[in-house]
Amino acid sequence: MMEEEELEFVEELEAVLQLTPEVQLAIEQVFPSQDPLDRADFNAVEYINALFPTEQSLANIDEVVNKIRLKIRRLDDNIRTVVRGQTNVGQDGRHALEEAQKAIQQLFGKIKDIKDKAEKSEQMVKEITRDIKQLDHAKRHLTTSITTLNHLHMLAGGVDSLEAMTRRRQYGEVANLLQGVVNVLEHFHKYMGIPQIRQLSERVKAAQTELGQQILADFEEAFPSQGTKRPGGPSNVLRDACLVANVLEPRIKQEIVKKFIKQHLSEYLVLFQENQDVAWLDKIDRRYAWIKRQLVDYEEKYGRMFPHEWYMTERIAVEFCHVTRVELAKIMRTRAKEIEVKLLLFAIQRTTNFEGLLAKRFSGCTLSDGAPKKVEVPPPSTNPFLEDEPGPEMEELTMDKGDLDQPKKPKVPENPFHGIISKCFEPHLYVYIESQDKNLGELIERFVADFKAQGPPKPNTDEGGAVLPSCADLFVYYKKCMVQCSQLSTGEPMIALTTIFQKYLREYAWKILSGNLPKTTSTSGGLTISSLLKEKEGSEVAKFTLEELCLICSILSTAEYCLATTQQLEEKLKEKVDASLIERINLTGEMDTFSTVISNSIQLLVQDLDAACDPALTAMSKMQWQNVEHVGDQSPYVTSVILHIKQNVPIIRDNLASTRKYFTQFCIKFANSFIPKFINHLFKCKPISMVGAEQLLLDTHSLKMVLLDLPSIGSQVVRKAPASYTKIVVKGMTRAEMILKVVMAPHEPLVVFVDNLIKLLTDCNTETFQKILDMKVRTGAWSSSHLHSLLSLECFPSLPFLFPLSPFVSLCFSSSFLPVPLFLLSCLGLGFELTERLLERIPAQGSNH
Secondary structure, eight states: OOHHHHHHHHHHHHHHOOOOOHHHHHHHHHHHHOOOGGGEEEEEEHHHHHOOOOOOGGGHHHHHHHHHHHHHHHHHHHHHHHHHHHHHHHHHHHHHHHHHHHHHHHHHHHHHHHHHHHHHHHHOOOOOOOHHHHHHHHHHHHHHHHHHHHHHEEEEEEEEHHHHHHHHHHHHHHHHHHHHHHHHGGGGGTTSSSHHHHHHHHHHHHHHHHHHHHHHHHHHSSSSSSSOOOOOOOOOHHHHHHHHHHOOOHHHHHHHHHHHHHHHHHHHHHHHHHTTTTGGGGHHHHHHHHHHHHHHHHHHHTTTSGGGGGOHHHHHHHHHHHHHHHHHHHHHHHHGGGGGGHHHHHHHHHHHHHHHHHHHHHHOOTTTTTTTOOOOOOOOOOOOOOOOOOOOOOOOOOOHHHHHHHHOOOOOOOOOTTTTTTGGGGGGTHHHHHHHHHHHHHHHHHHHHHHHHHOOOOTSTTTTTTHHHHHHHHHHHHHHHHHHHHHOOHHHHHHHHHHHHHHHHHHHHIIIIIGGSSOOOSSSSOOOHHHHHTTTTTTTOOOOOOHHHHHHHOOOOOHHHHHHHHHHHHHHHHHSSOOOGGGGGHHHHHHHHHHHHHHHHHHHHHHHHHHHHHHHHHHHHHHGGGOOOSSSSOHHHHHHHHHHHHHHHHHHHHTTOOOOOHHHHHHHHHHHHHHHHHHHHHHSSOOOOOHHHHHHHHHHHOOOOOOOOGGGTSSSSSOOOHHHHHHHHHHHHHHHHHHHHHHOOOOHHHHHHHHHHHHHTTTTHEEEEEEHHHHHHGGGOOOHHHHHHHHOOOOTTSOOOOOOOHHHHHHHHHTTTTHHHHHHHHTTTHHHHHHHHHHHHOOOOTTTT
């Protein structure tokens, strides 16, 4: 019974001592402890096991029990001390709470007193400032009233003075007064409902209207539309009247300007009527000379009469340009048949010169009736092909290579007066285009005649391989035409001129370049690979002379220059033409034509060197290689090939020094042509003995080294060959060496021969395999008839390569009813590896296979 009560007491105690996690965490922060007894998850069993981990440790149980009892006594003492210390805590707390409540009541009373005093102070301040606010409002209203009365007095007096001065034409005083009256009147817009104010406003408008009519009448009297100008020049009255017109509505100013300019140009319309001799294009200079004199006369007589911001001098010049454009267009429509190219260009040149003069003298602000704009110089450009545009004189600029490589300056600002008169010539530019077509045709014919007369460039001189001078002349003329036409128009005439350019670029490529390439045969198609192969064996093929090689290189360099310059020409044309017409400019076809000339020239050089090597290769194939007894130095045919290479390649390289990439193309094409031809002649060398194969292998290695050194052969400067070329030579000549190594390999034992064939010639096909077998010297049972019978098997047409088999195995292969086990038994003598390779190559034909 006692034990049950104790258990219940322990459970109740544990329930009371079970603290929340928050309280437990707070206790750990305030009283940190490492004692396991202080842990919230204390486990008595684990604690005892930790004290007595083994049976031997139970020997100290008494000592441990004594320590625990000592700790219990200390805890009891601490608890007793704390409990006794809390005896008077409740009474002290109640006393402290009462003191705090009294302090709060006192503080609340003080705050209430302060609030009452603040309300009294606020009320006192309002009573003091009430009178001050009234005074402030009164002062503000009084000030506004006085200002308005002053403005009203000024307005009334100003209107009276304005009317009196208007009647007396005192424009100098009126100009300043009118502006002041208008400014004062703006303050009364919100008072227009008052009759007196509305009446003053109407009087001001009436005065402005009267001033405008009066000033226009004064100008009409001073500069009548009919008759001569009043002698004595401009008066001070008119100068002041212009100042008044600045204040009046813009219509008055525009009317004055229009009438004055019309009266000033009336003499021009009479002098240069359509029926007058001076009106035609050949005397167009007189028009511009007349306006120059008139502008000088205006500056002397009337320069101070009009305000500077009216830009009267520029307005007169602009109106003259408009009138001149209309008059010239009218007379050119009437006398269109009389317009010649020289006359048209003369008139255009003089007109563009005059437009350039206007651009230097005036800003062009009156063209759009806006404020003058500050001319901005564009930032320097990084385009290497930008060039200085020609001035009005249309100076000729060259387009040779030196110019293209030089840095160019940014374009000058555009001329705001460009086309203001010269626009009238655009409908008649077809005359100019037709003339350029004719001139370019004559230029091409002159190039052809000069080439025939002077002949090709001389070898062993600086001219050898150089660009033909005619192409530079052609593009210089092209540029001159392009610049002229762009100054005249950037519309459809530029497209027409581009078409002419395309036409004569093609003609130059055909007549000057392709037409002068040397012919190697009587056929018009030129030299071809097939024609070379059809030559009689042993016959000597005609080679190009030194002069012809230089000519081909020169034509190639010229075509390369034309190709690059044509691309730049296309870019320039697109810069100058209108943005809507850019898509219609395309010189791709002409660039392709020059690319074709380049390709044909390289092919001619390759075919010439290739044909020169043919006799040596033919001699190689006719040698009795089965009778060669010992291996010596390189064979005579190799020496012959090397000799031809050393004769041609240095000449071609020196003449193509300026176009290095095309010399590289020549080397690549020659390697791609010569190496397959060499391998074909190699197959013709049959039969070949072991010693003969070794000699051929030595010759092949010699040719390989020469071909690797081909780009720099005979040159004092040794330059590494391009990687693309080296790869082609190594691949092709290595194949030739592998073929010879297969020929040299013994065909017995059979497995070794097949392994060599597979390793050395991975891309071998049936035809190549047959040629290799034909090259080998065979005797006895391994005659070529057995080998040929093997290749003609109908059951295995897909075998890419195969080795000579015994007659029994051949019979097995040729039998379509041979059981598979019998076939496998027949292959046992070949070895497991060889049999496995055969089985991989047997095609599945029917159920018996």
